[in-house]
Amino acid sequence: MIVGTFLAxxxxxxxxxxxxxxxxxxRTTHLPFGPAMLFGVLGGLAFGAGSIR
Incomplete structure (x- = not known):
């Protein structure tokens, strides 16, 4: 979970x-953060599980 948050x-x-x-x-443009959260979670699932062991 921490890896996914960091990646997001x-x-x-x-x-x-x-x-x-x-x-x-x-600098005042609003940027969506949802796609970054999605890819962060997917990256955390892919790479985070191996780093725990």
Whole structure:
């Protein structure tokens, strides 16, 4: 669960930073966080279970 949460925040930051650098978003632009949470959970399920053992 912690791995998935970390991955969600990391993906959200990377996505937002990329949009800012490319000029497709401003600092006040609202960005969806749901897709980052979904991919974070999937990444946590895929990679997190192996790190516990």
């Amino acid at each position: 925040f990391l993906l959200g930051v990377l996505y937002g930073s990329m949009l800012l650098l490319l000029g497709r978003a401003m």
